[in-house]
Amino acid sequence: MKQALLLLILALFFFSCQQSDPADAIPNEYKIIPRPIDLTPKMGKFIFTENTKILLASPDEELQLAAEYLKALFVEINTIEEGTAGKDAIVFELDASIENEEGYVLNIDPYEVSIKAKTAAGAFYAVQTFRQLVQDQEESDLGLMGVPCVEIKDAPRYQYRGIHLDVGRHFFPIDFIKKFIDLLAVHKFNRFHWHLTEDQGWRLEIKKYPKLQEVAACRDETLIGHYNDQPHQFDGKKYCGFYTQDEAREIVKYAADRFITVIPEIEMPGHGQAAIAAYPELGCTGKQIGTATKWGVFEDVYCPNEATFEFLENVLLEVMDIFPSKYIHIGGDECPKAQWEKSSFCQDLIRKEGLEDEHGLQSYFIGRMEKFINSHGRSIIGWDEILEGGLAPNATVMSWRGTEGGISAAKQGHDVIMTPTTYCYLDYYQSDSPKEPLAIGGYLPLEKVYNYEPTPAELTSEEAKHILGAQGNIWTEYMKTPEQVEYMAFPRACAIAEITWSPKEGKDYDDFVDRLSTHVKRLKNMGVNVANKIYDIKTSVLSGDGKGVRVGLLPKMAGIDIRYTFNGTVPSSESHSYSDAVYIEESGVLRATSFDGEQAVGNSSQLVFNLHKAAGKQISLTNEPAEKYNGNGPGSLINGVAGSNGRYGGAEWLGFEGKDFGAVIDLGEVMPISKVSTRFFNGKGQWIYPPKTISIGTSTDGETFSEMEALEVADSDKKIIEVEVGLSETKTRFIKIYVKRFGLIPNGAQGSGHEAWLFVDEVVVE
Ligand code: ACM
Numbered sequence: 158m159k160q161a162l163l164l165l166i167l168a169l170f171f172f173s174c175q176q177s178d179p180a181d182a183i184p185n186e187y188k189i190i191p192r193p194i195d196l197t198p199k200m201g202k203f204i205f206t207e208n209t210k211i212l213l214a215s216p217d218e219e220l221q222l223a224a225e226y227l228k229a230l231f232v233e234i235n236t237i238e239e240g241t242a243g244k245d246a247i248v249f250e251l252d253a254s255i256e257n258e259e260g261y262v263l264n265i266d267p268y269e270v271s272i273k274a275k276t277a278a279g280a281f282y283a284v285q286t287f288r289q290l291v292q293d294q295e296e297s298d299l300g301l302m303g304v305p306c307v308e309i310k311d312a313p314r315y316q317y318r319g320i321h322l323d324v325g326r327h328f329f330p331i332d333f334i335k336k337f338i339d340l341l342a343v344h345k346f347n348r349f350h351w352h353l354t355e356d357q358g359w360r361l362e363i364k365k366y367p368k369l370q371e372v373a374a375c376r377d378e379t380l381i382g383h384y385n386d387q388p389h390q391f392d393g394k395k396y397c398g399f400y401t402q403d404e405a406r407e408i409v410k411y412a413a414d415r416f417i418t419v420i421p422e423i424e425m426p427g428h429g430q431a432a433i434a435a436y437p438e439l440g441c442t443g444k445q446i447g448t449a450t451k452w453g454v455f456e457d458v459y460c461p462n463e464a465t466f467e468f469l470e471n472v473l474l475e476v477m478d479i480f481p482s483k484y485i486h487i488g489g490d491e492c493p494k495a496q497w498e499k500s501s502f503c504q505d506l507i508r509k510e511g512l513e514d515e516h517g518l519q520s521y522f523i524g525r526m527e528k529f530i531n532s533h534g535r536s537i538i539g540w541d542e543i544l545e546g547g548l549a550p551n552a553t554v555m556s557w558r559g560t561e562g563g564i565s566a567a568k569q570g571h572d573v574i575m576t577p578t579t580y581c582y583l584d585y586y587q588s589d590s591p592k593e594p595l596a597i598g599g600y601l602p603l604e605k606v607y608n609y610e611p612t613p614a615e616l617t618s619e620e621a622k623h624i625l626g627a628q629g630n631i632w633t634e635y636m637k638t639p640e641q642v643e644y645m646a647f648p649r650a651c652a653i654a655e656i657t658w659s660p661k662e663g664k665d666y667d668d669f670v671d672r673l674s675t676h677v678k679r680l681k682n683m684g685v686n687v688a689n690k691i692y693d694i695k696t697s698v699l700s701g702d703g704k705g706v707r708v709g710l711l712p713k714m715a716g717i718d719i720r721y722t723f724n725g726t727v728p729s730s731e732s733h734s735y736s737d738a739v740y741i742e743e744s745g746v747l748r749a750t751s752f753d754g755e756q757a758v759g760n761s762s763q764l765v766f767n768l769h770k771a772a773g774k775q776i777s778l779t780n781e782p783a784e785k786y787n788g789n790g791p792g793s794l795i796n797g798v799a800g801s802n803g804r805y806g807g808a809e810w811l812g813f814e815g816k817d818f819g820a821v822i823d824l825g826e827v828m829p830i831s832k833v834s835t836r837f838f839n840g841k842g843q844w845i846y847p848p849k850t851i852s853i854g855t856s857t858d859g860e861t862f863s864e865m866e867a868l869e870v871a872d873s874d875k876k877i878i879e880v881e882v883g884l885s886e887t888k889t890r891f892i893k894i895y896v897k898r899f900g901l902i903p904n905g906a907q908g909s910g911h912e913a914w915l916f917v918d919e920v921v922v923e
């Protein structure tokens with residue numbers, strides 16, 4: 158036994174012989190994002206010295222690229238030479254025995270770092286892992302840059318790991334695009350989906366069509382504030398920008414040097430208003446229109462005539478010349494059919510081609526473009542609307558309106574990239590703090606992104622092979638600057654990186670957040686405007702017990718205390734420490750803040766409770782709300798907390814899609830009531846409409862209700878429509894509410910043709 162211990166001590170001494178500081182005896186920490194498959198900790202550190210060099214065991218141009226990338230990161234690395242082993246060396250070697258094309262083995266020992274990979278891409282990812290470990294050391298005061306010894310065997314879960322950026326709504330300078338690509342590389346993404354054309358601006362130089370630069374790259378002015386703010390106001394300032402072909406090529410190379418493929422998107426047949434403004438003959442009306450100045454979906458779409466196909470084919474020839482990507486994204490989303498319905502040309506074409514309707518015409522359009530792109534050896538990706546009217550034979554589908562499109566495409570044997578709004582739209586609000594900068598809407602906190610599972614459970618293992626991966630989307634209506642893009646992208650893109658790279662097994666949000674707290678420091682040191690939300694308080698008002706309600710507070714993190722007050726004061730490090738749900742049985746304000754010792758960290762939260770007769774009582778619903786907008790269950794409707802009129806509305810609201818809202822509240826005993834009031838969210842730009850009517854019924858036994866006539870709900874410009882129903886001297890135990898939804902969104906409005914959403918909270922009984 159003693160001998161074994163002695164051997165262990167000797168072994169530790171041997172492996173840690175480059176320790177320069179007693180602090181090195183502390184076990185190493187490895188906070189890598191995305192989480193590697195397999196990590197074996199070791200004692201000791203590899204120390205950079207003036208002799209540190211890179212050795213290339215396999216002479217290979219691409220491997221050299223990965224090595225040069227590493228050398229450029231650290232001035233301490235002097236040379237890149239050929240060689241297979243050596244002291245103070247970082248050895249790069251291609252290893253055919255590694256299975257995954259992008260897999261790697263990184264072995265850090267005190268005197269040598271070994272990077273083995275099947276391809277240079279894998280070596281590049283090893284470099285990214287190594288870099289994170291080095292970055293953490295830069296923060297220590299060891300004086301010497303030491304990298305913790307470790308063995309890591311790693312490979313990605315999905316072959317497609319992407320982030321999208323819309324440069325149509327706002328244009329971003331080329332230097333930022335490079336910085337953005339650098340950040341994608343840090344997270345082992347391998348696709349940059351560059352959304353280059355929009356109604357509000359065409360951003361890629363096309364030499365054959367100069368008016369795309371002169372007209373389509375500009376708009377006269379831009380909407381101020383949110384689309385939902387009425388009346389619309391504009392800034393009166395001309396806004397222009399496009400990338401020259403040389404710049405686009407520079408980006409393609411810059412990304413390729415970082416093992417990232419740039420996938421260009423040229424939108425069709427919708428979202429083409431800027432191009433039609435430049436060349437009105439591309440539209441069905443022939444009218445001179447302008448580049449769009451506000452956000453939304455527009456009726457001016459490409460007409461499926463020969464002039465349009467010739468234009469788009471010529472555009473795509475130049476696009477394919479710039480972008481070597483196998484995939485060319487041709488959009489396909491949100492194409493209103495109103496002009497096609499009215500156009501005799503389109504109606505004739507539908508008859509001539511034996512198509513069913515305008516959806517068939519869209520399918521014909523996409524099918525023709527696919528044929529052209531396939532004939533040039535490339536493949537198309539389209540948003541999931543390309544499923545409507547029949548899928549083009551070789552198309553890959555980007556499933557954004559949910560997962561159904563992806564499931565259906567995979568079942569039809571098509572490849573799929575998952576990017577559902579609910580989990581992957583990084584333009585949604587990431588916290589419910591009133592300080593959040595203006596965003597499009599929605600609510601997508603980090604944890605929700607992290608908990609997304611890209612492969613739908615509905616697929617068989619054979620079908621699941623068609624799920625190539627997932628992508629985070631950054632639509633920039635409300636992001637005017639690079640700083641804002643960074644704020645919205647990070648750290649949520651870190652979560653996308655992890656769900657696309659790391660194995661499903663071992664997924665653990667708390668562990669992710671622990672690593673992220675280190676990673677956020679790295680990103681800040683790299684000059685990234687990170688939205689650090691990990692210490693922000695998240696509240697959930699849980700169901701009531703007939704008298705009061707309980708409130709859960711997060712985050713639960715090692716070393717972090719949540720302190721709260723209910724007496725009007727700002728929480729301090731002396732306030733109540735949160736351990737279990739807080740019980741609220743009177744009106745007042747609950748304030749909570751995270752503390753690291755004495756230090757307040759993250760955003761505080763503040764919840765206003767107005768307890769009324771129904772607060773904390775029982776409620777049952779006629780129709781289930783949508784899973785993604787179900788508050789904390791039906792009890793949210795009567796928990797004393799009103800859905801906020803803040804930027805996105807918050808977790809209190811219950812959202813119904815294509816369903817009426819009906820509920821029965823049980824007050825527990827017969828009591829007098831004089832009014833019932835409730836509130837509806839009015840966000841037409843987000844497809845959320847106030848309802849048509851509301852009716853109330855009362856009952857003492859829960860069986861026979863005396864019901865009043867339905868009242869019309871008046872629409873207005875207000876963001877929250879409040880409705881109050883007076884009931885004179887009514888004694889009741891049960892209250893029935895029925896709210897009839899708006900129905901289909903009218904033509905010309907955002908989301909036209911879809912069922913409007915109905916958002917409700919709170920039902921107040923007095
Ligand atoms: C999309 O968000 N319209 C693809």
